[in-house]
Amino acid sequence: xxxxxxxxxxxxxxxxxxxxxxxxxNIAAISSINTFKKNxxxxxxxxxxxxxxxxxxxxxxxxxxKDGIDIxxxxxxxxxxxxxxxxxxxxxxxxxxxxxLEDAEIVGINxxxxxxxxxxxxxxxxxxxxxxxxxxxxxxxxxxxxxxHTAEERYKALLQEAPDVLMRIPLKxxxxxxxxxxxxxxxxxxxx
Amino acid sequence: xxxxxxxxxxxxxxxxxxxxxxxxxNIAAISSINTFKKNxxxxxxxxxxxxxxxxxxxxxxxxxxKDGIDIxxxxxxxxxxxxxxxxxxxxxxxxxxxxxLEDAEIVGINxxxxxxxxxxxxxxxxxxxxxxxxxxxxxxxxxxxxxxHTAEERYKALLQEAPDVLMRIPLKxxxxxxxxxxxxxxxxxxxx
DNA sequence: CTATTCATTTATCATATGATAAATAATCAC
DNA sequence: GTGATTATTTATCATATGATAAATGAATAG
Numbered sequence: 402x403x404x405x406x407x408x409x410x411x412x413x414x415x416x417x418x419x420x421x422x423x424x425x426x427n428i429a430a431i432s433s434i435n436t437f438k439k440n441x442x443x444x445x446x447x448x449x450x451x452x453x454x455x456x457x458x459x460x461x462x463x464x465x466x467k468d469g470i471d472i473x474x475x476x477x478x479x480x481x482x483x484x485x486x487x488x489x490x491x492x493x494x495x496x497x498x499x500x501x502l503e504d505a506e507i508v509g510i511n512x513x514x515x516x517x518x519x520x521x522x523x524x525x526x527x528x529x530x531x532x533x534x535x536x537x538x539x540x541x542x543x544x545x546x547x548x549x550h551t552a553e554e555r556y557k558a559l560l561q562e563a564p565d566v567l568m569r570i571p572l573k574x575x576x577x578x579x580x581x582x583x584x585x586x587x588x589x590x591x592x593x
Numbered sequence: 594x595x596x597x598x599x600x601x602x603x604x605x606x607x608x609x610x611x612x613x614x615x616x617x618x619n620i621a622a623i624s625s626i627n628t629f630k631k632n633x634x635x636x637x638x639x640x641x642x643x644x645x646x647x648x649x650x651x652x653x654x655x656x657x658x659k660d661g662i663d664i665x666x667x668x669x670x671x672x673x674x675x676x677x678x679x680x681x682x683x684x685x686x687x688x689x690x691x692x693x694l695e696d697a698e699i700v701g702i703n704x705x706x707x708x709x710x711x712x713x714x715x716x717x718x719x720x721x722x723x724x725x726x727x728x729x730x731x732x733x734x735x736x737x738x739x740x741x742h743t744a745e746e747r748y749k750a751l752l753q754e755a756p757d758v759l760m761r762i763p764l765k766x767x768x769x770x771x772x773x774x775x776x777x778x779x780x781x782x783x784x785x
Numbered sequence: 786c787t788a789t790t791c792a793t794t795t796a797t798c799a800t801a802t803g804a805t806a807a808a809t810a811a812t813c814a815c
Numbered sequence: 816g817t818g819a820t821t822a823t824t825t826a827t828c829a830t831a832t833g834a835t836a837a838a839t840g841a842a843t844a845g
Binding site for chain 4: 572
Binding site: 465467468470472474486487490491519523526527530533534535536537538540541542543544545547548549577580 | 657659660662664666678679682683711715718719722725726727728729730732733734735736737739740741769772
């Protein structure tokens with residue numbers, strides 16, 4: 402693809418590590434844009450993650466099944482990177498899927514080719530290092546949010562930090578993200 | 594320090610990204626070794642994390658206070674890296690402390706100097722990228738372990754995956770790591 | 786060694802959340 | 816638009832865990 406077709410992506414990159422023109426071109430060369438309809442999965446569960454996604458438009462979630470129950474790991478909105486890191490970084494098959502919750506336009510970056518670029522472009526390796534460091538920090542905070550808070554507190558925190566999630570996403574998906582059943586979430590919301 | 598004084602550290606590094614002799618020398622130059630007594634803190638809560646630690650010997654934990662309650666974020670044993678990433682990667686003060694649980698010998702690597710080395714040694718940047726990618730993946734798995742499991746299941750999983758934790762660490766610290774009170778953990782242990 | 790502090794267990798009671806079922810409400814296919 | 820599917824709420828009951836208190840056991844200082 403051309404760099405000019407990926408402006409939101411490169412805008413996003415600037416927040417972490419601005420790239421040289423050459424760096425941008427090389428990333429553009431291994432990227433593609435696709436659109437996806439609501440309720441479709443980007444990839445089936447069980448496949449190894451070989452693409453890093455960037456959400457131009459739409460909403461998505463990563464989910465998996467635990468004992469047959471659908472569990473949401475995380476939600477993603479416009480201008481964010483989506484990757485199943487437990488597969489991307491280990492090369493093992495992912496037991497998770499990325500599902501589109503609102504019609505989406507998504508940039509896909511081939512990860513094998515990206516990792517090859519790391520060798521000739523330290524700036525690209527640094528960029529993704531910083532992106533994933535930030536994601537790591539978020540995950541650490543997520544654990545703090547879970548530990549020792551009641552479901553009601555977690556719900557209220559989400560309401561404050563990311564009201565979008567509660568406005569735009571089916572509650573059944575939010576419940577498992579909060580670590581409770583859908584019925585409990587409904588009850589908590591009813592409390593007032 | 595000399596490279597020869599840091600063999601366990603460089604052995605550990607080899608699992609992620611083997612370094613050139615020059616790379617090792619440069620890391621050795623910004624490292625130091627110290628011993629710490631049981632129950633001491635490496636750094637007070639509130640200071641910004643400027644050191645990445647490697648545990649040659651001993652046991653440690655990262656902990657913080659939430660609503661006045663001591664919560665264990667994680668445990669660390671011999672041959673592991675310890676860092677409060679939410680401070681290291683953001684430059685913000687850390688609300689967490691590293692406490693020594695068994696007399697320890699610890700390598701400290703100055704993080705500002707390390708980050709400078711990244712510029713001239715891509716191999717070093719890559720090494721730490723991989724180390725923290727692996728830690729990130731572990732953290733993601735940790736969340737899966739918390740979500741939708743009872744305290745008893747979490748306890749039994751820990752017993753299986755890391756019996757060392759339960760054998761060598763005071764239960765009061767383990768309880769908060771599992772997300773329950775110390776009294777509940779004691780009851781769960783008593784069950785069978 | 787003794788006393789003091791600290792860690793762990795045990796017991797009781799209160800409560801938040803799960804499980805299940807059923808009633809509404811909203812969405813979707815045709 | 817209508818019916819069928821899917822999502823959400825409401826209700827009831829069961830249970831795991833928290834809060835508190837007290838008893839026992841272990842570690843530590845002097």
